[in-house]
Amino acid sequence: xxxxxxxxxxxxxxxxxxxxxxxxxxxxxxxxxxxxxxxxxxxxxxxxxxxxxxxxxxxxxxxxxxxxxxxxxxxxxxxxxxxxxxxxxxxxxxxxxxxxxxxxxxxxxxxxxxxxxxxxxxxxxxxxxxxxxxxxxxxxxxxxxxxxxxxxxxxxxxxxxxxxxxxxxxxxxxxxxxxxxxxxx
Ligand SMILES: [Zn+2]
Ligand SMILES: [Zn+2]
Numbered sequence: 001x002x003x004x005x006x007x008x009x010x011x012x013x014x015x016x017x018x019x020x021x022x023x024x025x026x027x028x029x030x031x032x033x034x035x036x037x038x039x040x041x042x043x044x045x046x047x048x049x050x051x052x053x054x055x056x057x058x059x060x061x062x063x064x065x066x067x068x069x070x071x072x073x074x075x076x077x078x079x080x081x082x083x084x085x086x087x088x089x090x091x092x093x094x095x096x097x098x099x100x101x102x103x104x105x106x107x108x109x110x111x112x113x114x115x116x117x118x119x120x121x122x123x124x125x126x127x128x129x130x131x132x133x134x135x136x137x138x139x140x141x142x143x144x145x146x147x148x149x150x151x152x153x154x155x156x157x158x159x160x161x162x163x164x165x166x167x168x169x170x171x172x173x174x175x176x177x178x179x180x181x182x183x184x185x
Contacts (some may be wrong), residue, residue: 013144017041017067020080024088024115031114036095037062039088043069044177050083050123053090055099063091069179075125085117137176140164146171147179 022038029036045052045068054064065087072079089111093101101107104121112119135147146164148156148171156162162171 014041014043015144016080017043017072017084020084021065021088024085025091028088028092028111028115032092032096032111034092034095036092039063039065039091042066042177043072044179046070046179050079050125051087053087053094055091055094059098060095063094065091071123071125078123078125082117082120082123085112085115086120089115089117134178136178137174138162138171139174140171141167141169145174145176 018038018041021041025036025038028034039053039062042064043066045066047068050068050071052066054066056063067079067083067087071083089108090103092111093108096111097107104119109119134150136150136153137145138148140146140163142164148162152160152162153173156171156173163169164171
């Protein structure tokens with residue numbers, strides 16, 4: 001099976017990650033003859049971890065995968081080709097065996113092998129630099145959230161207005177999590 005090439009320029013968007021997660025889940029489903037639902041995806045992870053799977057409270061319900069937005073922006077290829085299948089393999093392992101088995105034990109490694117991926121546990125991506133900035137989620141008429149720097153976020157809190165450069169509508173703060181990134185996002 002060929003892997004779809006994804007343009008790095010589009011990686012920061014959640015929709016690309018969601019598509020990649022779906023692709024790997026469908027691959028695992030067909031190889032293991034399962035019906036694992038596509039997990040929820042969030043880009044709210046900070047610090048050193050590239051991804052984190054949050055298992056559903058009840059066995060065989062929809063899981064959640066959290067990704068590190070900062071690492072997504074800086075290491076798009078690694079995130080799509082390594083982190084996504086790594087986390088999807090956790091979801092599939094939990095579906096087959098429950099979430100009590102060792103996270104990177106033989107059950108998980110078997111799924112990774114079946115997906116054609118090396119069962120590596122640590123990533124080689126650098127954690128965000130110390131001068132990383134915090135960005136706050138805003139909404140406009142576009143589908144995806146916009147992120148504004150702390151400076152702009154504070155100006156808006158004091159009454160300033162910013163328009164989305166793409167759709168032209170006014171940006172409104174959402175109650176989503178802020179993210180830390182060394183790059184403008
Ligand atoms: Zn893991
Ligand atoms: Zn917009």
